[in-house]
Amino acid sequence: MPELPEVETVRLGLEQAMAGRLLLRVLQRxxxxxxxxxxxxxxxxxGRRIDSLSRRAKYLALHLDDGAAVLVHLGMxxxxxxxxQSNEPxxxxxHVVFDLDDGGRVVFNDARRFGLIDLTETALLSEHPLLRDIGPEPLGDAFTPTVLAGRIAGKSSAIKIVLLDQTVVAGIGNIYASEALYRSGIDPTRSAHSLKPREIDKLVPAIQSVLTEAIAAGGSSLRDHRRPDGELxxxxxxxxVYDREGEPCPDCTCREGIRRLVQGGRSTFYCAKKQR
DNA sequence: CGGCAAACCTGCGAGC
DNA sequence: TGCTCGCAGGTTTGCC
Incomplete structure (x- = not known):
């Protein structure tokens, strides 16, 4: 389910509830x-205390005050x-219940169970096997057109597929890949190494703007995403374009409107006229 | 390395 | 009403 903006929204909500709190009781069901x-x-x-919360790609990290961390991935x-409430059934x-020293309760719920939770005692979270090979954060200073160009050079796969590769760039999923390519006017089926510098110069800010706007909106709620407080x-x-097959393209007057195709077994939405 | 399918799961909406 | 089918925001694995 959740891509970078949804996970960031979850992090912000959990920060209020969990930062500084002692874990009175943890129940693994x-x-x-x-x-x-x-x-x-x-x-x-x-009995351990949560200092702070951070996000890396689509992973959430609960940092304990002794340097350990709980890593959470929400899957789909x-x-x-x-x-x-603690008296609620x-x-x-x-699947997991965290009871806090202020009476608060946080519940990890996951119908499909594609998520995962790990606990690492090492301070160097960036060396964790799940995080080690992940690419740059798209909203960080290290994500520039030059950097992205270097990371996709020589990749013959379609640019849509490459944007989903977490070792190329962190946190982009199926929705925001389509949306970023639409904003930058790039055909999702183009091979990554065929992109010209001028196109990558448009793609990077398109990725950054769509992710930033989505975070500001509290993420996207299609089926499963809820903010921690239950709000959508x-x-x-x-x-x-995402999930808008057949609707008119918002930016041009082409006859076909938004089209859907399947890449790597997953839907891509695009406008064939605007995206070349 | 690339590409593709399947696997891991449950839920929901569409269509019959 | 009820059934089957397809599809869903992710990631990994195995095979050609």
């Missing part, structure tokens, strides 16, 4: 998600929900 929970997950977390349908797919994001109303 099943043995695994996409992969097994770390050994002794509940016992190792109980994962949610981190705040505001549950658990819901379907409530509203950037889905800002989509120009």
């Amino acid at each position: 099943r043995p695994d998600l996409r992969r097994p929970f770390p050994p002794r997950f509940e016992a190792r977390l109980t 349908s994962g949610r981190m929900l705040v505001g549950r 658990f819901g379907a797919h409530d 994001g509203y950037f889905q109303h800002g989509f120009k």
Whole structure:
């Protein structure tokens, strides 16, 4: 489900609820998600304090005050929900419950269980196997046209596919890949190495603007995404092409309107006239 | 390395 | 009403 803007929205919501809080009790309600929970997950977390929260690509990190960190990936349908009462019954797919020292409760809920949770005791989170090979943050200073050009040089795959590759650039998923290519006027089927410098000069700010606007809107809520407080994001109303097959292209007057094609088994939405 | 399909899961909407 | 089918914001693995 969640791409960078949705995970960032979750981080912002959890920061309010969890930063500075002591974990009074942690309940793990099943043995695994996409992969097994770390050994002794509940016992190792109980009594420890959460200092701060950060995001890397689509991963959320809860930093403990001793340098350890809980890594959370929401997969397609994962949610981190705040505001549950401790006397409420658990819901379907409530997999982990974090009870905090101020009486607050945070629940990790994930119907499809494509998410994962890890606990690492090492301080160097950037060296974690799940994060080590991930590319630059698209909203960071290190993401420039020159950098992106270098990372896609020699890649013969379609640019849409390459933007989904987390080792090329972090955090872009199926929605924002289509939207960024539409904004920059680039045909999603073009091979990555065929992009000219002038096109990459447009693609980088297109990625940055669509992600920034989506964060400002609280992310996109299609099926599963909820902010931790239960509120919906509203950037889905800002989509120009995603899930708009057959609708008119907002930026031109072509007859066909928005088209859908399948790349790597996943839908791509685009305008054949605007995107070349 | 590239490309593709399948796998991991559940839920929902469309169509019959 | 109820069933089947296809598809869904992600990532990994295996095969050619």
